[in-house]
Amino acid sequence: MNENGADGADRADAADRADAADRAEAVDRAEAVDRTDAADRADTDDAAADPLADEDVYRVLGPDGSPLPDATVPDLSDEEFRAIYRDLVVTRRFDERAVSLQRQGRIGTYAPCAGQEGSAVGSTHALADRDLISYQYREHGAVVVRDLLAEYLPYWMGHESGTEAIAEGNVFPLNIGIAAHLPHAVGAAWAFDHRDEDRVVACHFGDGATSEGDFHEAMNFAGVFDTPTLFCCHNNGWAISIPRERQTASDTFAQKATAYGFEGVRVDGMDPLASYAVTREAAERARSGGDESGGDGDESGGDGSDGDDPRPVLIEFVEYRFGAHTTADDPTAYRDPDDVDPWRALDPLDRMEAFLRETGRIDDEGVAAIREEADDVVADAIDFAESIEAEPSEVFEDAYAELPPEVRRQRDELLAAVEKHGEGAFRREE
CATH class of the missing domain: 3.40.50.970 (Thiamin diphosphate (ThDP)-binding fold, Pyr/PP domains)
Structure with a gap:
Protein backbone atom coordinates (compact mmCIF):
# COMPACT_ATOMS: atom_id res chain seq x y z
CA MET A 1 0.00 0.00 0.00
CA ASN A 2 1.37 3.44 -0.89
CA GLU A 3 1.65 6.32 1.53
CA ASN A 4 -1.52 7.94 0.23
CA GLY A 5 -3.43 4.71 0.80
CA ALA A 6 -2.06 4.36 4.32
CA ASP A 7 -2.97 7.92 5.14
CA GLY A 8 -6.49 7.32 3.85
CA ALA A 9 -6.86 4.22 5.99
CA ASP A 10 -5.62 6.09 9.06
CA ARG A 11 -8.08 8.88 8.42
CA ALA A 12 -10.90 6.35 8.01
CA ASP A 13 -9.92 4.63 11.28
CA ALA A 14 -9.78 7.97 13.05
CA ALA A 15 -13.21 8.87 11.68
CA ASP A 16 -14.60 5.52 12.82
CA ARG A 17 -13.14 6.01 16.28
CA ALA A 18 -14.60 9.53 16.43
CA ASP A 19 -17.99 8.23 15.33
CA ALA A 20 -17.80 5.49 17.94
CA ALA A 21 -16.87 8.03 20.61
CA ASP A 22 -19.73 10.27 19.54
CA ARG A 23 -22.13 7.34 19.66
CA ALA A 24 -20.85 6.32 23.10
CA GLU A 25 -21.21 9.88 24.36
CA ALA A 26 -24.70 10.04 22.93
CA VAL A 27 -25.57 6.76 24.66
CA ASP A 28 -24.15 8.09 27.94
CA ARG A 29 -26.21 11.24 27.58
CA ALA A 30 -29.32 9.23 26.81
CA GLU A 31 -28.72 6.93 29.77
CA ALA A 32 -28.15 9.94 32.01
CA VAL A 33 -31.42 11.44 30.79
CA ASP A 34 -33.15 8.12 31.39
CA ARG A 35 -31.75 7.96 34.92
CA THR A 36 -32.86 11.52 35.58
CA ASP A 37 -36.30 10.80 34.16
CA ALA A 38 -36.52 7.64 36.25
CA ALA A 39 -35.54 9.57 39.37
CA ASP A 40 -38.09 12.24 38.54
CA ARG A 41 -40.72 9.58 38.00
CA ALA A 42 -39.79 7.94 41.29
CA ASP A 43 -40.06 11.27 43.07
CA THR A 44 -43.39 11.89 41.38
CA ASP A 45 -44.61 8.41 42.29
CA ASP A 46 -43.52 8.92 45.91
CA ALA A 47 -45.32 12.24 46.05
CA ALA A 48 -48.42 10.69 44.50
CA ALA A 49 -48.31 7.83 47.02
CA ASP A 50 -47.68 10.22 49.91
CA PRO A 51 -49.67 13.47 49.75
CA LEU A 52 -47.53 14.92 52.54
CA ALA A 53 -44.16 14.08 50.95
CA ASP A 54 -43.55 17.70 49.99
CA GLU A 55 -45.15 19.24 53.09
CA ASP A 56 -43.12 20.65 55.98
CA VAL A 57 -44.80 18.62 58.72
CA TYR A 58 -43.40 16.77 61.71
CA ARG A 59 -43.58 13.00 61.35
CA VAL A 60 -42.49 9.95 63.28
CA LEU A 61 -43.89 7.22 61.04
CA GLY A 62 -43.55 6.89 57.30
CA PRO A 63 -46.56 5.94 55.17
CA ASP A 64 -45.77 2.25 55.72
CA GLY A 65 -45.65 2.61 59.49
CA SER A 66 -41.88 2.35 59.79
CA PRO A 67 -40.17 4.97 61.98
CA LEU A 68 -38.42 7.56 59.83
CA PRO A 69 -34.60 7.54 60.08
CA ASP A 70 -34.33 10.97 61.71
CA ALA A 71 -37.46 10.67 63.87
CA THR A 72 -37.56 10.21 67.63
CA VAL A 73 -40.12 7.60 68.64
CA PRO A 74 -41.95 8.66 71.84
CA ASP A 75 -40.61 6.99 74.97
CA LEU A 76 -43.66 4.91 75.83
CA SER A 77 -44.14 1.45 77.25
CA ILE A 388 -82.21 6.13 78.08
CA GLU A 389 -85.83 7.20 78.26
CA ALA A 390 -86.47 10.90 77.87
CA GLU A 391 -89.20 12.51 79.95
CA PRO A 392 -91.42 15.16 78.30
CA SER A 393 -90.45 17.70 80.97
CA GLU A 394 -86.82 17.54 79.80
CA VAL A 395 -87.77 19.60 76.75
CA PHE A 396 -87.90 22.63 79.03
CA GLU A 397 -84.64 22.02 80.89
CA ASP A 398 -81.20 23.55 80.33
CA ALA A 399 -82.56 26.64 78.60
CA TYR A 400 -83.32 29.05 81.45
CA ALA A 401 -82.05 29.31 85.02
CA GLU A 402 -85.67 30.13 85.91
CA LEU A 403 -88.48 29.42 83.45
CA PRO A 404 -90.36 32.51 82.21
CA PRO A 405 -94.13 32.48 82.85
CA GLU A 406 -95.00 31.72 79.22
CA VAL A 407 -92.67 28.72 79.09
CA ARG A 408 -93.97 27.47 82.44
CA ARG A 409 -97.50 27.63 81.02
CA GLN A 410 -96.45 25.60 77.97
CA ARG A 411 -94.77 23.02 80.19
CA ASP A 412 -97.81 22.68 82.42
CA GLU A 413 -100.11 22.25 79.40
CA LEU A 414 -97.89 19.52 77.99
CA LEU A 415 -97.62 17.63 81.27
CA ALA A 416 -101.40 17.83 81.76
CA ALA A 417 -101.94 16.41 78.27
CA VAL A 418 -99.49 13.59 78.96
CA GLU A 419 -101.23 12.76 82.23
CA LYS A 420 -104.60 12.65 80.47
CA HIS A 421 -103.70 10.99 77.18
CA GLY A 422 -100.39 9.24 77.79
CA GLU A 423 -98.44 8.69 74.59
CA GLY A 424 -101.47 9.89 72.65
CA ALA A 425 -100.59 13.43 73.68
CA PHE A 426 -97.85 13.38 71.04
CA ARG A 427 -100.00 12.11 68.16
CA ARG A 428 -101.04 14.62 65.55
CA GLU A 429 -104.74 14.68 64.74
CA GLU A 430 -105.48 13.84 61.11
Whole structure:
Protein backbone atom coordinates (compact mmCIF):
# COMPACT_ATOMS: atom_id res chain seq x y z
CA MET A 1 0.00 0.00 0.00
CA ASN A 2 1.37 3.44 -0.89
CA GLU A 3 1.65 6.32 1.53
CA ASN A 4 -1.52 7.94 0.23
CA GLY A 5 -3.43 4.71 0.80
CA ALA A 6 -2.06 4.36 4.32
CA ASP A 7 -2.97 7.92 5.14
CA GLY A 8 -6.49 7.32 3.85
CA ALA A 9 -6.86 4.22 5.99
CA ASP A 10 -5.62 6.09 9.06
CA ARG A 11 -8.08 8.88 8.42
CA ALA A 12 -10.90 6.35 8.01
CA ASP A 13 -9.92 4.63 11.28
CA ALA A 14 -9.78 7.97 13.05
CA ALA A 15 -13.21 8.87 11.68
CA ASP A 16 -14.60 5.52 12.82
CA ARG A 17 -13.14 6.01 16.28
CA ALA A 18 -14.60 9.53 16.43
CA ASP A 19 -17.99 8.23 15.33
CA ALA A 20 -17.80 5.49 17.94
CA ALA A 21 -16.87 8.03 20.61
CA ASP A 22 -19.73 10.27 19.54
CA ARG A 23 -22.13 7.34 19.66
CA ALA A 24 -20.85 6.32 23.10
CA GLU A 25 -21.21 9.88 24.36
CA ALA A 26 -24.70 10.04 22.93
CA VAL A 27 -25.57 6.76 24.66
CA ASP A 28 -24.15 8.09 27.94
CA ARG A 29 -26.21 11.24 27.58
CA ALA A 30 -29.32 9.23 26.81
CA GLU A 31 -28.72 6.93 29.77
CA ALA A 32 -28.15 9.94 32.01
CA VAL A 33 -31.42 11.44 30.79
CA ASP A 34 -33.15 8.12 31.39
CA ARG A 35 -31.75 7.96 34.92
CA THR A 36 -32.86 11.52 35.58
CA ASP A 37 -36.30 10.80 34.16
CA ALA A 38 -36.52 7.64 36.25
CA ALA A 39 -35.54 9.57 39.37
CA ASP A 40 -38.09 12.24 38.54
CA ARG A 41 -40.72 9.58 38.00
CA ALA A 42 -39.79 7.94 41.29
CA ASP A 43 -40.06 11.27 43.07
CA THR A 44 -43.39 11.89 41.38
CA ASP A 45 -44.61 8.41 42.29
CA ASP A 46 -43.52 8.92 45.91
CA ALA A 47 -45.32 12.24 46.05
CA ALA A 48 -48.42 10.69 44.50
CA ALA A 49 -48.31 7.83 47.02
CA ASP A 50 -47.68 10.22 49.91
CA PRO A 51 -49.67 13.47 49.75
CA LEU A 52 -47.53 14.92 52.54
CA ALA A 53 -44.16 14.08 50.95
CA ASP A 54 -43.55 17.70 49.99
CA GLU A 55 -45.15 19.24 53.09
CA ASP A 56 -43.12 20.65 55.98
CA VAL A 57 -44.80 18.62 58.72
CA TYR A 58 -43.40 16.77 61.71
CA ARG A 59 -43.58 13.00 61.35
CA VAL A 60 -42.49 9.95 63.28
CA LEU A 61 -43.89 7.22 61.04
CA GLY A 62 -43.55 6.89 57.30
CA PRO A 63 -46.56 5.94 55.17
CA ASP A 64 -45.77 2.25 55.72
CA GLY A 65 -45.65 2.61 59.49
CA SER A 66 -41.88 2.35 59.79
CA PRO A 67 -40.17 4.97 61.98
CA LEU A 68 -38.42 7.56 59.83
CA PRO A 69 -34.60 7.54 60.08
CA ASP A 70 -34.33 10.97 61.71
CA ALA A 71 -37.46 10.67 63.87
CA THR A 72 -37.56 10.21 67.63
CA VAL A 73 -40.12 7.60 68.64
CA PRO A 74 -41.95 8.66 71.84
CA ASP A 75 -40.61 6.99 74.97
CA LEU A 76 -43.66 4.91 75.83
CA SER A 77 -44.14 1.45 77.25
CA ASP A 78 -45.42 -1.38 75.06
CA GLU A 79 -48.72 -1.15 76.90
CA GLU A 80 -49.02 2.56 76.15
CA PHE A 81 -48.30 2.01 72.45
CA ARG A 82 -50.97 -0.68 72.32
CA ALA A 83 -53.42 1.59 74.16
CA ILE A 84 -53.08 4.18 71.41
CA TYR A 85 -53.78 1.51 68.79
CA ARG A 86 -56.71 0.18 70.81
CA ASP A 87 -58.33 3.63 70.97
CA LEU A 88 -57.80 4.12 67.23
CA VAL A 89 -59.61 0.85 66.54
CA VAL A 90 -62.46 1.68 68.94
CA THR A 91 -62.86 5.10 67.32
CA ARG A 92 -62.98 3.64 63.80
CA ARG A 93 -65.47 0.97 64.87
CA PHE A 94 -67.65 3.58 66.54
CA ASP A 95 -67.51 5.69 63.40
CA GLU A 96 -68.61 2.79 61.21
CA ARG A 97 -71.46 1.85 63.54
CA ALA A 98 -72.58 5.48 63.91
CA VAL A 99 -72.91 5.93 60.15
CA SER A 100 -74.92 2.70 60.00
CA LEU A 101 -77.13 3.81 62.90
CA GLN A 102 -77.86 7.09 61.15
CA ARG A 103 -78.89 5.27 57.97
CA GLN A 104 -81.26 3.18 60.09
CA GLY A 105 -82.80 6.26 61.67
CA ARG A 106 -81.50 5.38 65.13
CA ILE A 107 -79.38 8.53 65.48
CA GLY A 108 -79.47 11.95 63.87
CA THR A 109 -77.09 13.62 61.44
CA TYR A 110 -73.57 12.47 62.28
CA ALA A 111 -70.05 13.76 61.48
CA PRO A 112 -67.77 10.88 60.39
CA CYS A 113 -64.12 10.98 61.41
CA ALA A 114 -62.47 8.19 59.38
CA GLY A 115 -58.95 9.31 58.48
CA GLN A 116 -58.71 11.82 61.32
CA GLU A 117 -58.52 9.43 64.28
CA GLY A 118 -54.75 9.73 64.60
CA SER A 119 -54.72 13.37 65.67
CA ALA A 120 -57.57 13.16 68.19
CA VAL A 121 -56.36 9.92 69.78
CA GLY A 122 -52.65 10.72 69.69
CA SER A 123 -53.03 14.23 71.08
CA THR A 124 -55.36 13.17 73.89
CA HIS A 125 -52.99 10.42 75.01
CA ALA A 126 -50.33 13.13 75.34
CA LEU A 127 -52.39 15.05 77.91
CA ALA A 128 -52.67 14.51 81.64
CA ASP A 129 -56.03 13.29 82.93
CA ARG A 130 -56.48 16.63 84.71
CA ASP A 131 -56.20 18.57 81.43
CA LEU A 132 -59.42 19.82 79.87
CA ILE A 133 -60.65 18.95 76.38
CA SER A 134 -62.91 21.29 74.43
CA TYR A 135 -63.92 19.64 71.17
CA GLN A 136 -66.08 20.36 68.18
CA TYR A 137 -68.06 17.52 66.53
CA ARG A 138 -65.53 15.26 64.79
CA GLU A 139 -63.01 14.52 67.56
CA HIS A 140 -64.71 11.31 68.68
CA GLY A 141 -61.30 9.81 69.40
CA ALA A 142 -60.72 12.26 72.25
CA VAL A 143 -63.89 11.02 73.95
CA VAL A 144 -62.85 7.41 73.40
CA VAL A 145 -59.48 8.02 75.09
CA ARG A 146 -61.28 9.52 78.10
CA ASP A 147 -63.52 6.41 78.21
CA LEU A 148 -66.71 8.45 77.84
CA LEU A 149 -68.17 6.96 74.66
CA ALA A 150 -71.38 5.75 76.31
CA GLU A 151 -71.99 9.17 77.91
CA TYR A 152 -71.26 10.92 74.60
CA LEU A 153 -73.36 8.87 72.18
CA PRO A 154 -76.77 10.07 73.48
CA TYR A 155 -76.08 13.49 71.96
CA TRP A 156 -76.33 12.01 68.48
CA MET A 157 -79.66 10.47 69.50
CA GLY A 158 -81.05 13.85 70.49
CA HIS A 159 -80.69 13.45 74.25
CA GLU A 160 -79.38 16.45 76.14
CA SER A 161 -77.27 14.34 78.49
CA GLY A 162 -74.83 13.79 75.63
CA THR A 163 -73.93 17.48 75.56
CA GLU A 164 -73.31 17.91 79.25
CA ALA A 165 -69.88 18.85 80.52
CA ILE A 166 -68.43 15.70 82.03
CA ALA A 167 -66.57 16.95 85.08
CA GLU A 168 -65.00 13.64 86.05
CA GLY A 169 -63.59 13.29 82.54
CA ASN A 170 -62.53 16.95 82.21
CA VAL A 171 -64.47 17.32 78.97
CA PHE A 172 -66.42 20.39 77.86
CA PRO A 173 -69.75 19.93 76.04
CA LEU A 174 -69.72 19.07 72.36
CA ASN A 175 -69.87 22.22 70.25
CA ILE A 176 -71.65 22.58 66.91
CA GLY A 177 -71.33 26.34 66.40
CA ILE A 178 -68.13 26.86 64.44
CA ALA A 179 -65.36 28.30 66.67
CA ALA A 180 -67.88 29.40 69.32
CA HIS A 181 -66.16 27.26 71.97
CA LEU A 182 -62.69 28.77 71.51
CA PRO A 183 -63.22 31.81 73.78
CA HIS A 184 -64.69 29.50 76.44
CA ALA A 185 -61.65 27.23 76.22
CA VAL A 186 -59.30 30.19 76.60
CA GLY A 187 -61.36 31.42 79.55
CA ALA A 188 -61.03 28.06 81.28
CA ALA A 189 -57.28 28.06 80.65
CA TRP A 190 -57.01 31.58 82.06
CA ALA A 191 -58.87 30.45 85.18
CA PHE A 192 -56.45 27.54 85.61
CA ASP A 193 -53.55 29.96 85.40
CA HIS A 194 -55.11 32.36 87.93
CA ARG A 195 -55.67 29.50 90.36
CA ASP A 196 -52.14 28.18 89.84
CA GLU A 197 -53.53 24.84 88.67
CA ASP A 198 -51.15 22.73 86.64
CA ARG A 199 -53.63 22.18 83.80
CA VAL A 200 -53.90 23.01 80.12
CA VAL A 201 -56.86 23.15 77.75
CA ALA A 202 -56.77 21.39 74.39
CA CYS A 203 -59.29 23.06 72.10
CA HIS A 204 -60.14 21.22 68.86
CA PHE A 205 -61.56 22.85 65.72
CA GLY A 206 -61.44 22.57 61.94
CA ASP A 207 -59.69 24.71 59.35
CA GLY A 208 -62.97 26.46 58.57
CA ALA A 209 -63.08 27.83 62.11
CA THR A 210 -60.02 29.99 61.39
CA SER A 211 -62.26 32.26 59.31
CA GLU A 212 -64.46 33.03 62.31
CA GLY A 213 -64.02 36.03 64.57
CA ASP A 214 -64.08 33.83 67.67
CA PHE A 215 -60.88 32.15 66.49
CA HIS A 216 -58.98 35.42 66.26
CA GLU A 217 -60.39 36.81 69.50
CA ALA A 218 -59.43 33.64 71.36
CA MET A 219 -55.94 33.58 69.83
CA ASN A 220 -55.36 37.24 70.66
CA PHE A 221 -56.53 36.88 74.26
CA ALA A 222 -54.44 33.75 74.76
CA GLY A 223 -51.34 35.48 73.42
CA VAL A 224 -51.78 38.64 75.48
CA PHE A 225 -52.61 36.89 78.76
CA ASP A 226 -50.39 33.81 78.37
CA THR A 227 -53.17 31.28 78.82
CA PRO A 228 -52.16 27.59 78.82
CA THR A 229 -54.15 26.77 75.70
CA LEU A 230 -53.44 24.31 72.91
CA PHE A 231 -55.25 25.39 69.74
CA CYS A 232 -55.67 22.12 67.83
CA CYS A 233 -56.56 22.98 64.22
CA HIS A 234 -57.60 19.94 62.20
CA ASN A 235 -56.80 20.88 58.61
CA ASN A 236 -58.50 18.19 56.55
CA GLY A 237 -58.44 20.29 53.40
CA TRP A 238 -62.15 21.02 53.32
CA ALA A 239 -64.65 23.07 55.32
CA ILE A 240 -67.66 21.12 54.07
CA SER A 241 -67.25 21.98 50.36
CA ILE A 242 -64.86 24.93 50.71
CA PRO A 243 -61.29 23.91 49.80
CA ARG A 244 -58.35 25.06 51.86
CA GLU A 245 -57.12 27.54 49.24
CA ARG A 246 -60.45 29.40 49.45
CA GLN A 247 -60.22 29.47 53.24
CA THR A 248 -56.97 31.39 53.63
CA ALA A 249 -54.18 32.96 51.58
CA SER A 250 -51.64 31.93 54.23
CA ASP A 251 -49.21 29.19 53.30
CA THR A 252 -50.16 27.37 56.50
CA PHE A 253 -52.63 27.69 59.33
CA ALA A 254 -49.82 27.28 61.86
CA GLN A 255 -48.21 30.55 60.81
CA LYS A 256 -51.28 32.47 61.99
CA ALA A 257 -49.96 32.06 65.54
CA THR A 258 -47.08 34.44 64.78
CA ALA A 259 -49.44 37.41 64.57
CA TYR A 260 -50.60 36.69 68.12
CA GLY A 261 -47.14 36.31 69.59
CA PHE A 262 -46.82 32.59 70.10
CA GLU A 263 -45.66 29.43 68.37
CA GLY A 264 -47.39 27.47 65.63
CA VAL A 265 -46.34 23.99 64.53
CA ARG A 266 -47.42 21.61 61.77
CA VAL A 267 -47.71 17.87 62.18
CA ASP A 268 -48.86 14.89 60.15
CA GLY A 269 -52.26 14.44 61.77
CA MET A 270 -52.58 10.94 60.33
CA ASP A 271 -49.49 9.88 62.27
CA PRO A 272 -50.67 9.04 65.83
CA LEU A 273 -47.15 9.07 67.27
CA ALA A 274 -46.24 12.42 65.70
CA SER A 275 -49.52 13.85 67.00
CA TYR A 276 -48.64 12.52 70.44
CA ALA A 277 -45.09 13.90 70.41
CA VAL A 278 -46.01 17.40 69.21
CA THR A 279 -48.92 17.71 71.63
CA ARG A 280 -46.82 16.46 74.54
CA GLU A 281 -44.14 19.09 73.89
CA ALA A 282 -46.74 21.81 73.32
CA ALA A 283 -48.50 20.91 76.57
CA GLU A 284 -45.25 21.25 78.51
CA ARG A 285 -44.66 24.64 76.91
CA ALA A 286 -48.21 25.68 77.77
CA ARG A 287 -47.67 24.64 81.39
CA SER A 288 -44.32 26.28 82.01
CA GLY A 289 -43.51 28.59 79.09
CA GLY A 290 -39.89 29.18 78.12
CA ASP A 291 -38.06 27.41 75.34
CA GLU A 292 -39.04 23.76 75.67
CA SER A 293 -37.33 22.84 72.42
CA GLY A 294 -33.81 23.61 73.67
CA GLY A 295 -33.29 26.25 71.02
CA ASP A 296 -30.94 29.22 71.18
CA GLY A 297 -31.06 29.59 74.96
CA ASP A 298 -33.33 32.64 75.00
CA GLU A 299 -35.05 32.46 78.39
CA SER A 300 -38.12 34.19 77.02
CA GLY A 301 -38.74 31.29 74.66
CA GLY A 302 -38.22 33.55 71.66
CA ASP A 303 -41.60 35.24 71.98
CA GLY A 304 -40.90 38.02 74.47
CA SER A 305 -42.64 36.29 77.37
CA ASP A 306 -41.20 35.51 80.77
CA GLY A 307 -39.69 32.05 80.66
CA ASP A 308 -41.86 31.00 83.64
CA ASP A 309 -45.15 32.06 82.04
CA PRO A 310 -47.33 29.47 80.28
CA ARG A 311 -47.50 29.98 76.54
CA PRO A 312 -50.27 28.94 74.16
CA VAL A 313 -49.42 26.91 71.07
CA LEU A 314 -51.26 26.48 67.77
CA ILE A 315 -50.96 22.94 66.36
CA GLU A 316 -51.98 22.39 62.75
CA PHE A 317 -52.82 18.72 62.20
CA VAL A 318 -52.60 18.15 58.45
CA GLU A 319 -54.91 15.28 57.58
CA TYR A 320 -57.86 14.21 55.41
CA ARG A 321 -61.37 12.99 56.01
CA PHE A 322 -62.05 9.90 53.94
CA GLY A 323 -65.81 10.30 53.91
CA ALA A 324 -68.48 12.97 54.02
CA HIS A 325 -68.53 16.10 56.14
CA THR A 326 -71.69 14.70 57.73
CA THR A 327 -74.19 12.02 56.83
CA ALA A 328 -76.22 14.82 55.19
CA ASP A 329 -73.34 15.59 52.81
CA ASP A 330 -72.28 14.15 49.43
CA PRO A 331 -68.54 14.78 48.98
CA THR A 332 -68.61 13.61 45.35
CA ALA A 333 -70.41 16.86 44.54
CA TYR A 334 -67.28 18.91 45.25
CA ARG A 335 -64.21 16.65 45.25
CA ASP A 336 -62.90 13.94 42.93
CA PRO A 337 -63.16 10.48 44.54
CA ASP A 338 -59.74 9.67 43.05
CA ASP A 339 -58.23 12.38 45.25
CA VAL A 340 -59.04 10.32 48.34
CA ASP A 341 -57.00 7.24 47.38
CA PRO A 342 -53.50 8.68 48.06
CA TRP A 343 -54.64 9.75 51.51
CA ARG A 344 -55.91 6.27 52.31
CA ALA A 345 -52.29 5.14 52.08
CA LEU A 346 -51.72 7.22 55.24
CA ASP A 347 -54.52 5.56 57.22
CA PRO A 348 -53.59 6.09 60.89
CA LEU A 349 -54.83 2.64 61.94
CA ASP A 350 -52.78 0.85 59.29
CA ARG A 351 -49.64 2.82 60.13
CA MET A 352 -49.94 2.26 63.87
CA GLU A 353 -50.61 -1.45 63.45
CA ALA A 354 -47.66 -1.79 61.06
CA PHE A 355 -45.41 -0.02 63.58
CA LEU A 356 -46.49 -2.33 66.40
CA ARG A 357 -45.96 -5.43 64.27
CA GLU A 358 -42.58 -4.27 62.97
CA THR A 359 -41.32 -3.55 66.49
CA GLY A 360 -42.65 -6.81 67.92
CA ARG A 361 -45.25 -5.17 70.13
CA ILE A 362 -48.27 -6.97 68.70
CA ASP A 363 -49.16 -10.06 66.67
CA ASP A 364 -52.24 -11.45 64.93
CA GLU A 365 -53.71 -12.63 68.21
CA GLY A 366 -53.22 -9.21 69.80
CA VAL A 367 -54.83 -7.41 66.87
CA ALA A 368 -57.80 -9.79 66.91
CA ALA A 369 -58.28 -9.27 70.65
CA ILE A 370 -58.30 -5.48 70.27
CA ARG A 371 -60.80 -5.63 67.42
CA GLU A 372 -63.08 -7.87 69.45
CA GLU A 373 -62.81 -5.52 72.42
CA ALA A 374 -63.67 -2.57 70.15
CA ASP A 375 -66.82 -4.33 68.97
CA ASP A 376 -67.87 -4.93 72.57
CA VAL A 377 -67.12 -1.37 73.73
CA VAL A 378 -69.15 0.16 70.91
CA ALA A 379 -72.02 -2.31 71.30
CA ASP A 380 -72.22 -1.57 75.03
CA ALA A 381 -72.26 2.18 74.35
CA ILE A 382 -75.12 1.78 71.88
CA ASP A 383 -77.11 -0.38 74.30
CA PHE A 384 -76.63 2.20 77.05
CA ALA A 385 -77.59 5.15 74.87
CA GLU A 386 -80.70 3.45 73.53
CA SER A 387 -81.80 2.48 77.04
CA ILE A 388 -82.21 6.13 78.08
CA GLU A 389 -85.83 7.20 78.26
CA ALA A 390 -86.47 10.90 77.87
CA GLU A 391 -89.20 12.51 79.95
CA PRO A 392 -91.42 15.16 78.30
CA SER A 393 -90.45 17.70 80.97
CA GLU A 394 -86.82 17.54 79.80
CA VAL A 395 -87.77 19.60 76.75
CA PHE A 396 -87.90 22.63 79.03
CA GLU A 397 -84.64 22.02 80.89
CA ASP A 398 -81.20 23.55 80.33
CA ALA A 399 -82.56 26.64 78.60
CA TYR A 400 -83.32 29.05 81.45
CA ALA A 401 -82.05 29.31 85.02
CA GLU A 402 -85.67 30.13 85.91
CA LEU A 403 -88.48 29.42 83.45
CA PRO A 404 -90.36 32.51 82.21
CA PRO A 405 -94.13 32.48 82.85
CA GLU A 406 -95.00 31.72 79.22
CA VAL A 407 -92.67 28.72 79.09
CA ARG A 408 -93.97 27.47 82.44
CA ARG A 409 -97.50 27.63 81.02
CA GLN A 410 -96.45 25.60 77.97
CA ARG A 411 -94.77 23.02 80.19
CA ASP A 412 -97.81 22.68 82.42
CA GLU A 413 -100.11 22.25 79.40
CA LEU A 414 -97.89 19.52 77.99
CA LEU A 415 -97.62 17.63 81.27
CA ALA A 416 -101.40 17.83 81.76
CA ALA A 417 -101.94 16.41 78.27
CA VAL A 418 -99.49 13.59 78.96
CA GLU A 419 -101.23 12.76 82.23
CA LYS A 420 -104.60 12.65 80.47
CA HIS A 421 -103.70 10.99 77.18
CA GLY A 422 -100.39 9.24 77.79
CA GLU A 423 -98.44 8.69 74.59
CA GLY A 424 -101.47 9.89 72.65
CA ALA A 425 -100.59 13.43 73.68
CA PHE A 426 -97.85 13.38 71.04
CA ARG A 427 -100.00 12.11 68.16
CA ARG A 428 -101.04 14.62 65.55
CA GLU A 429 -104.74 14.68 64.74
CA GLU A 430 -105.48 13.84 61.11
